[in-house]
Amino acid sequence: MSTERRLDGAQQRAEAPASPAPERTDVGLQIEHVSKDLGGRTIVDDMQLEVKAGELTCLLGPSGCGKTTTLRMIGGFLIPDRGRVLIGGNDVTKMSPDKRPTAMVFQNYALWPHMTVFKNVAFGLRLRKLPRQEVSDRVAQVLELVGLTHHVHSYPARISGGEQQRVALARALVLEPKVLLLDEPLSNLDAKLRVRVREDIREIQQRIGITTVFVTHDQDEALSISDRIAVMSGGNVEQYADARSLYREPETTFVASFVGAMNSYEATVVPGGLELPGKLVVPCDDLSATGDGTFEAGVRPEDVHVSLNGDGAPADVVREVPRGHYKEIVLNAGPNEVRAFVSADLPPAEHVRISFTRALLYRDGVLQRSSAPVSV
Amino acid sequence: MRRRELREGAQGLLMVLPPVAVIAVFIGFPVVAAIAYTLGRAGGPNSVVASLGQRQFIVQHGVTLDAYRDVLGNKTIHRDLWATVWVTVLATLVVVVVSWAIALYLRLADTRLARIVSGLSVVPLFIPVVIASYAMLVFYSSDGFMRSVAYHLGWHSFPTLGFTLWCVFLAEVWVNIPFGVLMMSSGLNGVPNNLIEAARDSGASMPRVVRSILLPMNVIPTVIVATFTAIYVLGSFTVPYLTGPTAPNLLGPSMSNFFSAFNQPQQAEVLAIVVFVLALGIGAVYVWANVRTGKRSAVAP
Numbered sequence: 001m002s003t004e005r006r007l008d009g010a011q012q013r014a015e016a017p018a019s020p021a022p023e024r025t026d027v028g029l030q031i032e033h034v035s036k037d038l039g040g041r042t043i044v045d046d047m048q049l050e051v052k053a054g055e056l057t058c059l060l061g062p063s064g065c066g067k068t069t070t071l072r073m074i075g076g077f078l079i080p081d082r083g084r085v086l087i088g089g090n091d092v093t094k095m096s097p098d099k100r101p102t103a104m105v106f107q108n109y110a111l112w113p114h115m116t117v118f119k120n121v122a123f124g125l126r127l128r129k130l131p132r133q134e135v136s137d138r139v140a141q142v143l144e145l146v147g148l149t150h151h152v153h154s155y156p157a158r159i160s161g162g163e164q165q166r167v168a169l170a171r172a173l174v175l176e177p178k179v180l181l182l183d184e185p186l187s188n189l190d191a192k193l194r195v196r197v198r199e200d201i202r203e204i205q206q207r208i209g210i211t212t213v214f215v216t217h218d219q220d221e222a223l224s225i226s227d228r229i230a231v232m233s234g235g236n237v238e239q240y241a242d243a244r245s246l247y248r249e250p251e252t253t254f255v256a257s258f259v260g261a262m263n264s265y266e267a268t269v270v271p272g273g274l275e276l277p278g279k280l281v282v283p284c285d286d287l288s289a290t291g292d293g294t295f296e297a298g299v300r301p302e303d304v305h306v307s308l309n310g311d312g313a314p315a316d317v318v319r320e321v322p323r324g325h326y327k328e329i330v331l332n333a334g335p336n337e338v339r340a341f342v343s344a345d346l347p348p349a350e351h352v353r354i355s356f357t358r359a360l361l362y363r364d365g366v367l368q369r370s371s372a373p374v375s376v
Numbered sequence: 377m378r379r380r381e382l383r384e385g386a387q388g389l390l391m392v393l394p395p396v397a398v399i400a401v402f403i404g405f406p407v408v409a410a411i412a413y414t415l416g417r418a419g420g421p422n423s424v425v426a427s428l429g430q431r432q433f434i435v436q437h438g439v440t441l442d443a444y445r446d447v448l449g450n451k452t453i454h455r456d457l458w459a460t461v462w463v464t465v466l467a468t469l470v471v472v473v474v475s476w477a478i479a480l481y482l483r484l485a486d487t488r489l490a491r492i493v494s495g496l497s498v499v500p501l502f503i504p505v506v507i508a509s510y511a512m513l514v515f516y517s518s519d520g521f522m523r524s525v526a527y528h529l530g531w532h533s534f535p536t537l538g539f540t541l542w543c544v545f546l547a548e549v550w551v552n553i554p555f556g557v558l559m560m561s562s563g564l565n566g567v568p569n570n571l572i573e574a575a576r577d578s579g580a581s582m583p584r585v586v587r588s589i590l591l592p593m594n595v596i597p598t599v600i601v602a603t604f605t606a607i608y609v610l611g612s613f614t615v616p617y618l619t620g621p622t623a624p625n626l627l628g629p630s631m632s633n634f635f636s637a638f639n640q641p642q643q644a645e646v647l648a649i650v651v652f653v654l655a656l657g658i659g660a661v662y663v664w665a666n667v668r669t670g671k672r673s674a675v676a677p
Contacts, residue, residue: 075573098580110573112593
C-alpha cells in the first residue's frame with residue numbers, strides 16, 4: 001500500500017473542510033481546548049494535543065481519565081461541548097463518524113458476525129461504490145498486509161482473537177484514513193499474543209506511515225510502541241512526551257507513579273545527598289533541583305545503588321524477587337521502604353548499604369528543575 | 377465401568393419418564409387416535425365419538441382419505457382456508473413491521489418519549505383477549521365509537537369493521553404486538569453499540585446501518601416473531617369467534633362449528649390436522665433459520 005495512494009483515498013473520504021484554515025502537512029491531528037461533560041461530570045477538561053503526521057501517539061491513563069472519551073471525540077462518536085478537533089488542518093469537530101477521515105479499531109474488535117472476513121473488510125469500500133475488482137484487490141492487499149490471506153471466507157466466530165484483531169485492523173486500514181484510532185485493541189488478548197500483535201501494529205503503522213492514536217491503560221504497551229505518549233489524568237494531559245523522557249523525567253508525581261515503579265519520600269536536600277524520614281541520609285549523585293525545605297523525592301528502583309559494604313545508608317533486606325536477568329530487592333532503610341533493581345548476580349545478604357544515583361525532586365506535585373542537573 | 381454407565385443411563389431415563397409419560401398419554405395418544413379417526417378408523421378410543429358423529433367416512437380395514445376429500449372439496453372450507461391464510465399473512469406482516477419499527481425506535485432513541493412508547497407497547501399483554509375483542513367491537517362495529525366520531529365529523533360512509541375479517545386482523549395485530557416488540561427489542565438491544573459505531577465509522581448512514589447490520593443480526597427474533605405470530609393467528613379461536621363474521625371465518629371457529637354445531641367431529645379433526653400441517657411448515661422455517669445462524673456463529677474448535 002503506497003503512501004500516495006493512502007493519502008488519495010483519505011482525501012476522497014474527507015469532506016470539504018468546515019474552516020478555511022490552510023492544511024498543515026506536518027500536523028496529523030490537533031485537539032484544541034476540547035472539553036466534554038457526560039452525565040453531569042466533566043470527563044475531558046480543556047484538553048490540548050497535537051499529533052504529527054505519521055506519528056503514533058498513545059493516550060495512557062487509568063480508568064476514567066478521559067482517554068476513550070477523547071478518542072471517541074476524534075472519531076466523531078461524541079461531539080465536544082467546547083473546543084475543536086482538526087485533522088490535517090481541517091475542522092472536523094461537528095462531522096459525523098461516516099464523514100470523517102478516521103477509522104477506529106474497537107476494544108472488542110466489533111466485527112460483524114454475520115459477515116465473512118472479506119465482507120467485513122470490504123464493507124466500507126462497497127459503501128463507496130467502488131468497482132468490484134478494485135474492492136477485491138484492495139481487500140486482498142490489506143489482508144496480506146496484516147497476514148490474514150488464509151481466512152478470507154471465514155466468519156469471525158471461526159477465527160482466533162488475534163486474527164479477529166487483525167481483521168479489525170484491516171477493516172480500518174482498507175479505508176485509507178488520515179488518522180487511525182485504536183481503542184485498547186489488545187486488551188482481550190493473552191499476554192504473549194498481546195506483545196506480538198502490538199509489534200505487528202507498530203510495524204504496519206510505520207510501514208504505511210499513518211497518523212495513529214492508540215488508547216491504553218497498559219504502560220508497557222504505551223512505552224513499547226509509541227512515538228509520543230500523552231499521560232492523562234482527570235480529563236487532561238499531565239505530560240506529553242516520548243517514552244524515554246516520560247520515564248526518565250516525569251513532570252508530575254502522578255506521571256512518576258503511573259509510568260514505571262518509583263520510590264517516593266518526603267526529603268530534604270543535605271550536603272552529599274537526601275535526608276529521608278528517620279533522619280536517614282542517603283548519598284545521591286544527581287538531583288533534579290536543589291533548595292531549602294521539603295521536597296517530594298522520586299527515585300527509580302534502577303537508580304538505587306546497592307552494595308554489600310562501603311559507603312551509603314544502612315538498609316535491611318526484607319525480600320528478594322527474581323525477575324529473570326535482574327532481581328528486585330525490597331529494603332527497609334530506617335522507616336522507609338526502598339525498592340531496588342539490581343544485578344541477578346548480587347549475592348544474598350541481610351544488611352546492605354544504599355545510595356541513589358539519581359533523584360527527581362517535586363514540589364506541589366510538579367518536577368523541580370535546576371538549569372543543569374545538580375551534583376551534590 | 378460399563379455397568380456404571382448403564383446404571384446412570386437408566387437413572388436419567390427414569391427421571392425424564394414421568395413428563396414424557398404424561399405427554400404421551402394425555403397428548404400423544406389422543407393425537408394418534410385423532411389421526412386414525414380422520415383416516416376412517418372408528419374403533420377403540422374413537423368408538424364413542426364415532427357413534428355420535430354424522431357424515432363420517434369409516435372403513436373396517438386399511439385407511440381412507442374420504443374425510444379429507446370431503447373437507448378439502450368443500451367450498452365453504454376453501455373460503456375459510458383462504459380467509460385464514462390472508463388474515464395470518466397480513467397480521468404477521470404488520471406485526472413484524474410495526475414491532476420492528478417500534479423496537480428500532482426504542483433501540484436508537486434515548487428519549488423520554490421512547491421510554492413512554494416502550495411502556496405502552498406492552499400494555500396489550502395485560503389485557504385479556506376477550507376484553508380486547510369486545511373493545512374492538514365497541515370501536516369498529518356499525519354503532520361503534522369510530523363510526524360515531526366519523527359521522528359527527530361529516531364522514532357518513534365510514535366503513536363498519538366490526539364482525540368483518542378486518543376486525544379479526546386488527547385484533548390479532550393488537551394481541552401480538554407486545555410479544556413482537558419484546559422479542560425485537562431484546563434482539564436489537566443484543567446488538568452491541570460498537571457494531572453500529574463500526575459501521576458508521578466505515579461510512580454507513582443510519583438507514584444503511586439498519587439494512588446491513590441490525591436487520592441481518594436480528595434475523596432470529598424476526599423469524600421467531602413471524603413464525604409464532606403466524607402459528608398463533610392460524611390456530612386462534614377467541615378473536616375470530618368474537619370479532620369475525622359468520623362466514624367465511626378463520627379455521628378455528630370453523631373447526632368448532634364442525635365439531636359442535638354440525639356434529640361432524642371427523643371433519644373437525646381433519647381441519648385440525650390441516651392447521652397442524654400449516655403450522656408445521658411455519659415451524660420448519662423457524663428451525664431452518666436457527667440452524668443457519670447456529671452454523672455461522674459456531675465458535676472455532
